[in-house]
Amino acid sequence: MSFPKINPTKTKAWDQLTAHFSETKSDKMQDYFANDPNRADRFSIHWNDFYVDYSKNRISETTQSLLLQLAEEVKLKEAISAQFSGVHINETEDRAVGHTALRDFTNMKPEVSETLQKIKGFTQSVIGGTWKGYTGKSIETIVNIGIGGSDLGPDMVCEALRYYHNHLEVRFVSNVDGDHTMESLKGLNPETTLFIIVSKTFTTQETLTNANTIREWFLQSGTSEDIAKHFVAVSTNLEAVSNFGIAPENIFPMWDWVGGRFSLWSAVGLSIACAVGYENFENLLRGAHETDVHFKSAAFEENIPVMLALLSVWYNNFYEAESECIVPYSQYLNKLVAYLQQGIMESNGKGVDRNGDPINYQTGTIVWGSTGTNAQHAFFQLIHQGTKIIPTDFIGFAKSLHGNEDHQNKLMANMIAQTEALLQGTLGTTVETAFKVFTGNRPTNTILIEELTPKSLGSLIAMYEHKLFVQGVVWNIFSYDQWGVELGKKLAKGTLQAIEKEDISHISNTSTQNLIKRLS
Ligand code: F6P
Numbered sequence: 273m274s275f276p277k278i279n280p281t282k283t284k285a286w287d288q289l290t291a292h293f294s295e296t297k298s299d300k301m302q303d304y305f306a307n308d309p310n311r312a313d314r315f316s317i318h319w320n321d322f323y324v325d326y327s328k329n330r331i332s333e334t335t336q337s338l339l340l341q342l343a344e345e346v347k348l349k350e351a352i353s354a355q356f357s358g359v360h361i362n363e364t365e366d367r368a369v370g371h372t373a374l375r376d377f378t379n380m381k382p383e384v385s386e387t388l389q390k391i392k393g394f395t396q397s398v399i400g401g402t403w404k405g406y407t408g409k410s411i412e413t414i415v416n417i418g419i420g421g422s423d424l425g426p427d428m429v430c431e432a433l434r435y436y437h438n439h440l441e442v443r444f445v446s447n448v449d450g451d452h453t454m455e456s457l458k459g460l461n462p463e464t465t466l467f468i469i470v471s472k473t474f475t476t477q478e479t480l481t482n483a484n485t486i487r488e489w490f491l492q493s494g495t496s497e498d499i500a501k502h503f504v505a506v507s508t509n510l511e512a513v514s515n516f517g518i519a520p521e522n523i524f525p526m527w528d529w530v531g532g533r534f535s536l537w538s539a540v541g542l543s544i545a546c547a548v549g550y551e552n553f554e555n556l557l558r559g560a561h562e563t564d565v566h567f568k569s570a571a572f573e574e575n576i577p578v579m580l581a582l583l584s585v586w587y588n589n590f591y592e593a594e595s596e597c598i599v600p601y602s603q604y605l606n607k608l609v610a611y612l613q614q615g616i617m618e619s620n621g622k623g624v625d626r627n628g629d630p631i632n633y634q635t636g637t638i639v640w641g642s643t644g645t646n647a648q649h650a651f652f653q654l655i656h657q658g659t660k661i662i663p664t665d666f667i668g669f670a671k672s673l674h675g676n677e678d679h680q681n682k683l684m685a686n687m688i689a690q691t692e693a694l695l696q697g698t699l700g701t702t703v704e705t706a707f708k709v710f711t712g713n714r715p716t717n718t719i720l721i722e723e724l725t726p727k728s729l730g731s732l733i734a735m736y737e738h739k740l741f742v743q744g745v746v747w748n749i750f751s752y753d754q755w756g757v758e759l760g761k762k763l764a765k766g767t768l769q770a771i772e773k774e775d776i777s778h779i780s781n782t783s784t785q786n787l788i789k790r791l792s
Pocket residue numbers: 419420421422470471472473474475476479532533618754757
């Protein structure tokens with residue numbers, strides 16, 4: 273089984289979509305709704321406790337069928353099977369892509385279930401208070417030290433599941449900015465703090481710098497023999513971890529077939545399991561697995577990630593939309609967008625196709641956003657009346673967790689009203705000045721979920737994972753490598769030497785030279 277390598281712009285569907293776009297680009301969604309009483313049913317997917325309404329998009333049945341034809345022509349089915357079969361679809365790193373295997377309890381790899389058992393035992397002892405620090409006290413605070421995929425996922429999920437937290441406080445240190453590190457250590461008691469160093473490679477400058485600084489901080493109170501009681505690590509690089517001084521029994525494995533930005537389902541999620549308990553962590557995984565099954569088995573027109581991806585391609589490549597916005601109407605999800613930015617932009621920010629040729633069409637979408645209703649009072653002006661088309665995902669939960677009906681009704685009223693305003697605009701109403709005109713006809717998806725639970729959160733995250741994969745398949749790019757982050761890392765080494773040694777002789781340009789000179 274091989275991974276298809278088809279230039280989407282050479283397909284018949286692409287030509288037809290191009291022609292279709294010129295014919296329909298001035299169509300109004302308002303008319304689509306007026307002419308079709310079944311539009312909302314036709315363009316929505318009800319799956320488990322998700323209701324995905326994509327009817328407020330600039331599409332007709334013809335658009336949908338052409339997009340589905342595009343998916344066929346780029347061999348999306350084969351690509352999905354290739355990913356799930358373990359073929360090395362991450363060809364530039366010669367790796368399989370196996371994050372879905374981390375949550376497949378029906379067919380689990382032995383090393384994955386062993387690691388889950390280890391996570392279970394560890395978290396039970398930390399939460400239950402039997403894991404003791406060097407003075408015999410139980411753990412009160414967990415500090416996750418990691419960056420990128422070793423930080424954003426666990427941090428986002430810990431925040432999203434705050435309602436389900438136990439007594440443990442969880443903190444995240446990521447930036448090499450020492451002020452961040454020192455602020456994160458403020459008020460911590462070394463006797464009751466456990467540090468989880470998370471680094472797939474265990475070579476990441478930020479994480480190792482922070483880990484070393486924090487170890488020194490710890491050694492001001494404890495001894496090196498006490499490190500075993502206060503430092504654990506998650507990594508593929510066992511040798512580097514033990515060189516750091518972490519006891520072998522305190523190392524949680526990772527595997528090269530799991531990409532950093534898809535790794536929260538592995539032991540990288542240890543801080544999540546500490547914060548909400550193993551059972552909730554397992555439910556998160558089970559929710560993601562349900563999406564995996566849906567993604568693998570649902571017909572494309574009933575397939576949430578596939579439909580969301582194709583819509584995104586429609587706007588990105590035909591409407592030339594510059595960006596997409598994501599607005600969760602839940603304050604618990606206030607870190608979701610930052611998390612998805614890594615997932616989506618690190619995966620699909622590529623300008624070379626799977627044949628190694630430069631690309632002459634648009635790929636990776638720019639993703640941004642923040643929580644509603646706050647966002648309404650910040651950047652929504654631009655979405656309503658700006659000159660750009662900004663397809664927006666609205667994510668909401670039918671039930672609130674704390675059950676405050678008045679707040680919940682207002683929250684949902686705002687979310688739904690925004691999608692209505694973006695669709696309808698001021699059409700049909702009398703408006704005194706041009707400044708108060710809303711054209712409407714602005715695309716949105718509404719993802720309405722029953723309740724924010726570990727399971728539904730897992731399903732939601734997996735939905736975006738698969739969406740970005742589908743986009744990458746259509747664009748004929750490799751979504752699972754990230755070579756674009758390497759050059760900056762490499763150059764930072766030479767720049768650091770120049771700063772430390774106050775020697776700019778090997779720096780070739782005057783701009784960089786001047787900047788370095790100004791630091792001393
Ligand atoms: O620099 C980008 C990156 O490689 C991400 O892909 C990854 O999530 C992050 O760095 C952290 O890497 P590691 O887990 O190896 O420290």
